[in-house]
Amino acid sequence: MNSIDVLRLLPSVDQMLRKPEVQDMMERHARATVTEALRRVLQETRQSIMEDEYNGEISAGAIEGRLVRALDERLKKESRGKLREVINGTGVVIHTNLGRSPVAEKAVDDLARLSGVYVNLEYDLQSGGRGSRHDIVRDLLRDITGAEDCMVVNNNAAAVLLVLSAMASGKEVIVSRGELVEIGGSFRVPEVMEQGGARLVEVGTTNKTYIEDYRRAINENTGLLLKVHTSNYRICGFTRQASREELAALGREFGIPVVEDLGSGMFVDLGEYGIGHEPTVQDSIRSGMDIVTFSGDKLLGGPQAGIIAGRKEYIRKIAKHPLARAVRVDRLTLSVLESTLRIYAESERVVERIPVLSMLTMPVDRLKRRAERLVELLAGIEPYAEIAVETEYSQVGGGSLPLERIETRVLSVQPKSMTLNQLEEGLRMANTPVIGRIARDRFLIDVRTVFDHQLPVLAKMLAMVLSGGGDR
Numbered sequence: 013m014n015s016i017d018v019l020r021l022l023p024s025v026d027q028m029l030r031k032p033e034v035q036d037m038m039e040r041h042a043r044a045t046v047t048e049a050l051r052r053v054l055q056e057t058r059q060s061i062m063e064d065e066y067n068g069e070i071s072a073g074a075i076e077g078r079l080v081r082a083l084d085e086r087l088k089k090e091s092r093g094k095l096r097e098v099i100n101g102t103g104v105v106i107h108t109n110l111g112r113s114p115v116a117e118k119a120v121d122d123l124a125r126l127s128g129v130y131v132n133l134e135y136d137l138q139s140g141g142r143g144s145r146h147d148i149v150r151d152l153l154r155d156i157t158g159a160e161d162c163m164v165v166n167n168n169a170a171a172v173l174l175v176l177s178a179m180a181s182g183k184e185v186i187v188s189r190g191e192l193v194e195i196g197g198s199f200r201v202p203e204v205m206e207q208g209g210a211r212l213v214e215v216g217t218t219n220k221t222y223i224e225d226y227r228r229a230i231n232e233n234t235g236l237l238l239k240v241h242t243s244n245y246r247i248c249g250f251t252r253q254a255s256r257e258e259l260a261a262l263g264r265e266f267g268i269p270v271v272e273d274l275g276s277g278m279f280v281d282l283g284e285y286g287i288g289h290e291p292t293v294q295d296s297i298r299s300g301m302d303i304v305t306f307s308g309d310k311l312l313g314g315p316q317a318g319i320i321a322g323r324k325e326y327i328r329k330i331a332k333h334p335l336a337r338a339v340r341v342d343r344l345t346l347s348v349l350e351s352t353l354r355i356y357a358e359s360e361r362v363v364e365r366i367p368v369l370s371m372l373t374m375p376v377d378r379l380k381r382r383a384e385r386l387v388e389l390l391a392g393i394e395p396y397a398e399i400a401v402e403t404e405y406s407q408v409g410g411g412s413l414p415l416e417r418i419e420t421r422v423l424s425v426q427p428k429s430m431t432l433n434q435l436e437e438g439l440r441m442a443n444t445p446v447i448g449r450i451a452r453d454r455f456l457i458d459v460r461t462v463f464d465h466q467l468p469v470l471a472k473m474l475a476m477v478l479s480g481g482g483d484r
């Protein structure tokens with residue numbers, strides 16, 4: 013049969029639409045969607061027939077069967093959302109590009125229960141009058157952090173901008189030169205300051221700043237003293253920064269508020285798990301900071317949010333600023349945040365129940381077992397790849413604890429019939445995308461950031477891509 017003969021066997025759009033399998037598809041998808049997809053499938057099939065991909069004997073029935081399968085595949089692909097589950101095999105626990113923190117199971121359940129109905133977001137059930145959305149997590153945050161008052165906004169960048177706008181607009185803000193950081197995604201302290209209408213006064217040097225440097229810079233225009241946690245880098249060696257206690261005392265002496273941007277908001281000290289020290293929010297409040305801001309979705313392991321904690325008088329002023337309305341938090345975030353905070357406030361097993369903390373503190377023998385389970389699930393892969401469990405190091409990510417390298421286990425894959433780049437691309441484009449990395453001439457999947465329930469899917473995607481199989 014030549015191409016022309018095969019083309020004659022192709023059914024028309026109308027013929028295809030009458031087929032029971034296609035009728036079934038129209039129960040699940042809009043008629044126009046099915047018709048459009050069908051036109052494209054027919055067009056592509058015509059193209060491949062012309063390119064001689066259908067040579068040999070083929071029947072009309074076989075062609076129709078192929079068309080139905082191709083149509084089904086296409087509709088499935090088109091109807092899946094843009095935002096999809098991916099398997100994080102990078103070992104970077106707080107991976108900003110992969111959504112930072114997966115939230116606790118309890119938070120997911122609560123969100124599912126509350127997001128599709130009305131809630132008392134700004135409604136006081138006791139009085140029947142208007143309530144404040146800030147009341148939802150205020151008590152929880154006060155209990156956990158020890159702060160007098162708290163509020164929540166869209167993210168920490170917004171929190172810093174709002175605090176500066178409300179507390180220091182038109183005034184001078186004193187910051188150490190060693191703390192003028194840029195956070196990923198072009199959040200630069202000097203630029204945020206400018207947006208907030210505050211004038212930056214830099215003191216000290218990159219590696220050393222003394223409390224006397226701040227004192228000398230204070231004048232009648234000083235609005236606040238700002239401390240920024242240098243989350244994503246460390247200045248090592250001959251260094252010094254003024255302590256929180258020194259700053260708090262200086263602020264009190266002159267009646268100037270002291271604000272700290274903590275970046276990652278930690279409530280528990282992971283020091284006992286051998287993971288480097290990151291100051292907790294409680295530390296910061298206790299040492300006398302008037303206002304502290306931090307993220308909800310970094311080491312806290314909750315939703316994207318910016319939390320502002322500190323003295324009541326300042327929180328009141330910040331909440332009244334016009335910008336507060338522009339950066340206000342939504343109810344889906346508040347739901348997830350409340351559930352997450354409840355785990356911190358009430359649970360004995362916090363580290364176990366907050367996914368990012370559980371991943372960071374996972375013992376090596378558990379990681380080893382997880383990697384070995386993956387090897388078992390990949391039984392029979394030898395013709396396509398050499399696989400092994402190897403020792404590597406995970407990172408915290410999210411600009412937190414940049415120097416920390418945490419021992420982990422990875423599945424290392426050496427494909428036999430494709431390049432590493434082809435494997436990487438195949439996994440990235442798979443039905444459930446798998447993100448790993450190429451290093452030392454191997455493809456590495458760090459099991460620390462893979463959930464146990466994802467292991468079978470991960471194995472299936474690997475087997476499919478390595479064997480060059482379909483259904484991707």
Ligand SMILES: *Cc1c(COP(=O)(O)O)cnc(C)c1O
Pocket residue numbers: 167168169170172195199240241242243244273274275276306307308317318410411
């Ligand atoms: C991450 C970070 C921010 C920005 O927080 P987002 O929640 O991402 O907006 C601001 N300041 C510091 C020090 C940070 O580490």
